[in-house]
Amino acid sequence: MALQDKYKELLDAASTSGVSNLQVREQDNVLYIDGDAPTGEVKDQLWAIYNKIDPDFRAADVVMNVNVAAGAAGTKATVTTDSSNLNVRKGPGTDQPIVGKAAHGSTVT
Amino acid sequence: MRKSFLRFAFVFAAVAIVVLSACKSGPKDADLEKTVTEKLSAASTDVTGGSATVKDGVVTLSGVFKDDASKAAFETTVKAIPGVKSVVNNSTVAPPAAPVPAPVVINGDDALKPGVTDAIKDFPGVKAEVKDSIITLTGDIKRASLQKLMMSLHTLKAKKIENKLTIK
Numbered sequence: 288m289a290l291q292d293k294y295k296e297l298l299d300a301a302s303t304s305g306v307s308n309l310q311v312r313e314q315d316n317v318l319y320i321d322g323d324a325p326t327g328e329v330k331d332q333l334w335a336i337y338n339k340i341d342p343d344f345r346a347a348d349v350v351m352n353v354n355v356a357a358g359a360a361g362t363k364a365t366v367t368t369d370s371s372n373l374n375v376r377k378g379p380g381t382d383q384p385i386v387g388k389a390a391h392g393s394t395v396t
Numbered sequence: 397m398r399k400s401f402l403r404f405a406f407v408f409a410a411v412a413i414v415v416l417s418a419c420k421s422g423p424k425d426a427d428l429e430k431t432v433t434e435k436l437s438a439a440s441t442d443v444t445g446g447s448a449t450v451k452d453g454v455v456t457l458s459g460v461f462k463d464d465a466s467k468a469a470f471e472t473t474v475k476a477i478p479g480v481k482s483v484v485n486n487s488t489v490a491p492p493a494a495p496v497p498a499p500v501v502i503n504g505d506d507a508l509k510p511g512v513t514d515a516i517k518d519f520p521g522v523k524a525e526v527k528d529s530i531i532t533l534t535g536d537i538k539r540a541s542l543q544k545l546m547m548s549l550h551t552l553k554a555k556k557i558e559n560k561l562t563i564k
Binding site for chain 2: 310338382
């Protein structure tokens, strides 16, 4: 339970910010946090708290698999690649054929 | 003479009432209570804190049963005891135990490797090794990019992620 105490602020934030299917489990001295965040902001906020408790993620005692719940149709997304265009592929994985490209910094729906 | 007959009749009637009522009540409440309590201790795997009181053949049960079925079954058992007129079942059923959390899903090395390769390809200077489902990061990275890299690595269901990156 020591890890849950260490990351209490993070766990509290996850449960109050509307993360669904939230599962918190401690196994072999690693805290596994799984769930679906309602928005990207919530996910970013959780990561900010995580980075605050464990600066630069050095402790290797958390695996936070919190993803943003699949957006409803028509949700806007901004392409935030480092510099290049975003490849839109047929399926998951870079071995999948590219079906289109989205310009860096553009907004797609 | 008539007065003594009346007195005799009164005493006889009184004795008759006592005898009849004793017959009617069958086994005494205390005996019933003992029987029910014995049955409760026999069913100790089903019930915690079980107790029974008996008054005029009416059994009042209390305690916490593990489920509805065992509670109903015990009530049936008690009703079947000779002399029990009715059962007031004040016992409750324990709330279902909290579900045991499912074990954490951890991917094997083969499943992790393609995801790791994908995740680090945009971060030149970062090297990653996957062994025993543990991802170990070496090399160097810009602080601004670290969180983005970590966010994608944490979705791969690794056992843990050792960050040995030099942050520039």
